[in-house]
Amino acid sequence: MKIGIKFCILLSLLVFLEGCWDRTELNDLALVTAMSFDKGEHNEIITTVQIVIPQNQGSGGASGGVSGGAPHKTTIRSGTGVNISDSLSKLQQKTPRKLFWGQCKIFIFSEDIAKAGIRDEFDFLARHPQPRERANIFVSKGKAAQALELFPPIENSSSEVLQKLTDFKIGYKVTLQELSKMLKGEAGAAAIPIVLILPKAESAEPFQTIPYVMGTALFKKDKMISQISGKTTHGVKWILNEVDEFTVTFEVAGNEGLVSLKPVKAKVKLLPQIVDGKWKMKIKVKATGSLIQNGTEMDSTNPGLLTKMEKAFGQDIKLRIEQALIEVQQKNKTDILGFAEAFHRKFPQQWEKNKERWDELFPGVEVSIDVAASILRSGLINAPGGIPEDEVVAK
Numbered sequence: 001m002k003i004g005i006k007f008c009i010l011l012s013l014l015v016f017l018e019g020c021w022d023r024t025e026l027n028d029l030a031l032v033t034a035m036s037f038d039k040g041e042h043n044e045i046i047t048t049v050q051i052v053i054p055q056n057q058g059s060g061g062a063s064g065g066v067s068g069g070a071p072h073k074t075t076i077r078s079g080t081g082v083n084i085s086d087s088l089s090k091l092q093q094k095t096p097r098k099l100f101w102g103q104c105k106i107f108i109f110s111e112d113i114a115k116a117g118i119r120d121e122f123d124f125l126a127r128h129p130q131p132r133e134r135a136n137i138f139v140s141k142g143k144a145a146q147a148l149e150l151f152p153p154i155e156n157s158s159s160e161v162l163q164k165l166t167d168f169k170i171g172y173k174v175t176l177q178e179l180s181k182m183l184k185g186e187a188g189a190a191a192i193p194i195v196l197i198l199p200k201a202e203s204a205e206p207f208q209t210i211p212y213v214m215g216t217a218l219f220k221k222d223k224m225i226s227q228i229s230g231k232t233t234h235g236v237k238w239i240l241n242e243v244d245e246f247t248v249t250f251e252v253a254g255n256e257g258l259v260s261l262k263p264v265k266a267k268v269k270l271l272p273q274i275v276d277g278k279w280k281m282k283i284k285v286k287a288t289g290s291l292i293q294n295g296t297e298m299d300s301t302n303p304g305l306l307t308k309m310e311k312a313f314g315q316d317i318k319l320r321i322e323q324a325l326i327e328v329q330q331k332n333k334t335d336i337l338g339f340a341e342a343f344h345r346k347f348p349q350q351w352e353k354n355k356e357r358w359d360e361l362f363p364g365v366e367v368s369i370d371v372a373a374s375i376l377r378s379g380l381i382n383a384p385g386g387i388p389e390d391e392v393v394a395k
């Protein structure tokens with residue numbers, strides 16, 4: 001009797017065991033590392049994917065390059081349709097393996113699509129189960145697919161290049177999750193880094209170069225309205241408290257030559273105020289850096305001269321922030337600076353009454369900047385290198 005009961009229990013457990021009848025073998029998958037979206041001739045969507053070539057992943061020679069006969073590590077395929085879903089369906093018809101883009105870390109929108117609006121494309125990426133929330137989003141100058149056609153001389157793929165540049169925090173960084181928050185945020189504004197293609201060296205083979213990040217595209221709602229330079233982007237990063245191991249180079253008043261600090265780290269606070277109906281914002285910055293190059297004749301070990309350098313350091317930071325405010329707040333009137341969220345947190349009742357007028361209020365917010373900058377270390381030598389000791393300015 002006991003044996004029969006045990007047998008029945010075991011038999012019932014077998015019903016809940018999962019089998020492998022519906023598994024997909026790795027050899028049946030086309031691993032997508034990056035995806036781009038361009039506009040077709042008849043307002044269609046051209047979706048291009050960068051696919052790993054499995055048999056070339058273990059080969060020697062230059063990774064992904066063609067010099068010395070080294071094979072390419074990736075290839076691209078494109079499909080055209082009325083939307084992304086349709087274009088991917090057409091693309092699958094031309095791909096002998098099932099497209100798998102759970103490992104896709106790069107999505108690039110062309111400038112044409114960005115200006116027309118990315119609402120439909122974003123809806124697809126946010127709704128589909130395969131894209132990663134931490135995948136990085138970019139806007140390209142020109143055709144987006146061109147960034148996927150490249151064969152970098154060092155890395156395995158152009159998508160890997162963009163991923164590593166993003167990890168280094170070169171320029172602005174936006175993930176799919178962060179873009180969703182910005183588009184749904186209080187200000188209804190967003191910013192996405194811009195991708196350019198580095199001109200190839202004269203000795204390089206065709207397409208043997210890399211994409212790189214320079215500047216930022218500004219969005220109101222889902223449409224790109226303008227762009228800012230790389231220098232202005234750095235100022236925006238200061239305001240957003242995203243400065244980490246940054247290099248700063250500046251002049252010291254009354255002295256020839258330049259001073260460079262690295263790593264520069266900062267803590268930035270946004271302190272909103274509403275005084276007599278006037279909306280104000282104080283940007284409080286505390287920055288530190290280490291001297292890595294002294295192109296002046298100043299002795300950085302002298303406390304008075306070090307204070308002079310620190311003052312110039314603070315002025316440079318303030319200038320960067322002011323330039324960002326001119327471009328973003330005054331010229332483009334697009335709040336990618338986090339001002340709306342700061343006012344909402346500090347003054348929730350006033351915000352509820354005025355949030356519909358934020359596009360009107362934002363350009364008129366009075367901004368003050370308070371910078372406390374200090375130089376922690378002066379490097380391995382005391383006096384400026386390469387000049388006689390009697391020419392060093394010691395006081």
